[in-house]
Amino acid sequence: MSEIKDRPYHHGDLRRALIDTALAMLAVDQNWTFTLREVARRTGVSHAAPYKHFRDREMLLRELASIGFVRLGETMTEAMSPAMPSTRAQFVAAAQACIGFAYQNPGLYRLMFSSDADKTIDPQLHDAAMSTFGILLGLLEKGQRDGSFRPVAVSALAAASWAQVHGLAMLAISHQLLEEKVGSAPVPAALDMLLDGMCCTD
The missing domain is CATH 1.10.357.10 (Tetracycline Repressor, domain 2)
Known part of the structure; x- marks a missing residue:
């Protein structure tokens, strides 16, 4: 994985935060092999959090x-x-x-x-x-x-x-x-x- 700073999530729109993180990862690596688990980690939320908005990758x-x-x-x-x-x-x-x-x-x-x-x-x-x-x-x-x-x-x-x-x-x-x-x-x-x-x- 290329250099992508984690994006700590504090409050607000979790769905938007997950999307923004995934877009940033896609822009840097130019591929979409990442997992929901990795998106959650870089957003600064629990591994289960993305499933509130996305049932799968x-x-x-x-x-x-x-x-x-x-x-x-x-x-x-x-x-x-x-x-x-x-x-x-x-x-x-x-x-x-x-x-x-x-x-x-x-x-x-x-x-x-x-x-x-x-x-x-x-x-x-x-x-x-x-x-x-x-x-x-x-x-x-x-x-x-x-x-x-x-x-x-x-x-x-x-x-x-x-x-x-x-x-x-x-x-x-x-x-x-x-x-x-x-x-x-x-x-x-x-x-x-x-x-x-x-x-x-x-």
């Missing part, structure tokens, strides 16, 4: 993933400005924000898309993930309305966009976007290629 991990999707959605939304000159510019801003979020939070991002974040058994996690995905869908639908994007099934545009952006994010956090392989500005170049295929032509 997997429930805590799904909570962390849900928080991750909410934060990702906020990051993408903040990156877009109504003053941007086009839907394409907003798309690029949101995509770069997503990739940047992944790069800054590699452990959390990986958890969000791991088998430990099973969206089929957690309605809150499912809703958080779909809300964030809805930002992408909203941009694509807006682009079709204003003539920026091709009038094809929005699901096809979404699949192509998501595959590209998520793929770039995973390559970025794995430090695989090497200049000798993909040039000095691989993210803008890849997004331009994606958008050139999605955009309407005169």
Whole structure:
């Protein structure tokens, strides 16, 4: 375990304290192999205390993933400005924000898309993930309305966009976007290629 200072818990919101401790551990170690027992120790509570809020480790991990999707959605939304000159510019801003979020939070991002974040058994996690995905869908639908994007099934545009952006994010956090392989500005170049295929032509 990397250096993570114990976070003594004195009073207040125990659930929030446990989540904050687990997020800090995830940020430092970039993995989620920790146990509820370890989270409790670092929070400064008894080993039994986490079970008042999380019946098992997997429930805590799904909570962390849900928080991750909410934060990702906020990051993408903040990156877009109504003053941007086009839907394409907003798309690029949101995509770069997503990739940047992944790069800054590699452990959390990986958890969000791991088998430990099973969206089929957690309605809150499912809703958080779909809300964030809805930002992408909203941009694509807006682009079709204003003539920026091709009038094809929005699901096809979404699949192509998501595959590209998520793929770039995973390559970025794995430090695989090497200049000798993909040039000095691989993210803008890849997004331009994606958008050139999605955009309407005169």
